[in-house]
Each structure stands twice: as C-alpha cells, then as structure tokens.
Amino acid sequence: MKKITLKDVKIQKTVQTNFTFSSINIDESDTIIFNNKTYTNKDFAHKLEVNFYPTVLFLDSKNEIVYKARGFRSTEKFQHIxxxxxxxxxxxxxxxxxxxxxxxxxGDKE
Known part of the structure; x- marks a missing residue:
C-alpha cells in the first residue's frame, strides 16, 4: 500500500487533514510508546492483534481500535474506508x- 495507495495525492491529503498517521514495520527494531508503555514494533503489532500485513488500524480518542482494514486496498477502496x-x-x-x-x-460523503 505504501508504494501505490498511500502515494496518491488525494489519499495523502485526506489522511493529513483527518488522521494522525504512523507506519510501523515489524521487521525494524524501532520502539513505540503507546499508553505510556514502550513496545518493539513486533510486540506492539502483537498487542493490537495485527497478524496480517498490511493492516491499517483506526483508533479513537481512547486509543481503542474502532476499525481494522486488513490487506492491500486500491486507492478507490481505501478512499471509501x-x-x-x-x-x-x-x-x-x-x-x-x-x-x-x-x-x-x-453516495460516499467526501
């Protein structure tokens, strides 16, 4: 998705305007601080029950997952999401x- 869908200008504008975006690669050794706890990328994915890649998570203001989009999405379908x-x-x-x-x-309310 990073190479196709997320490079689309309309997608980028929508994401930048409406969301806080963070990309996590479980093969990298970075750490993440989430809810005042530090995790490796892999441990963080495990905590959020991400077991299929790519996965896009949408969290609410309480950091609870409200929607999980698993797998590649075309630009059109991701815009719908x-x-x-x-x-x-x-x-x-x-x-x-x-x-x-x-x-x-x-209609799709844009």
Missing part, C-alpha cells in the same frame, strides 16, 4: 453495508 471513518459511519453500519449504500446511490 477513509470516508467511512471520517463520517463516523462505522458507528452505525459495517463497511460492507456502507459500500452497499454507495452502490445504491446514497
């Missing part, structure tokens, strides 16, 4: 239902 999160649609429906609404012409 970002809009799903920005509009808080995740509080009312699944992402599948959100996509169904788009197909029915209810």
């Amino acid at each position: 970002l809009n799903f999160m920005i509009t808080n649609a995740f509080e009312e429906m699944s992402f599948f239902e959100y996509l169904e609404n788009i197909k029915k012409g209810k």
Whole structure:
C-alpha cells in the first residue's frame, strides 16, 4: 500500500487533514510508546492483534481500535474506508453495508 495507495495525492491529503498517521514495520527494531508503555514494533503489532500485513488500524480518542482494514486496498477502496471513518459511519453500519449504500446511490460523503 505504501508504494501505490498511500502515494496518491488525494489519499495523502485526506489522511493529513483527518488522521494522525504512523507506519510501523515489524521487521525494524524501532520502539513505540503507546499508553505510556514502550513496545518493539513486533510486540506492539502483537498487542493490537495485527497478524496480517498490511493492516491499517483506526483508533479513537481512547486509543481503542474502532476499525481494522486488513490487506492491500486500491486507492478507490481505501478512499471509501477513509470516508467511512471520517463520517463516523462505522458507528452505525459495517463497511460492507456502507459500500452497499454507495452502490445504491446514497453516495460516499467526501
């Protein structure tokens, strides 16, 4: 995703405007401080139950995971995920239902 989807200008603008983005590579020896605890990248991924790569996590203000997107996403599909999160649609429906609404012409609120 880093080489394709995240290089898209529209995706970058949406992410920069609406999210705090952090990229973590479990093969690197960096450490992360999360909720006042220090983790290696691999331990952090394990703590958040990330076992498939790439995975994009969306956390709320309490640092709780509210949505997990596993696997590669095209630019178009990732933009839908970002809009799903920005509009808080995740509080009312699944992402599948959100996509169904788009197909029915209810639109993707950008």
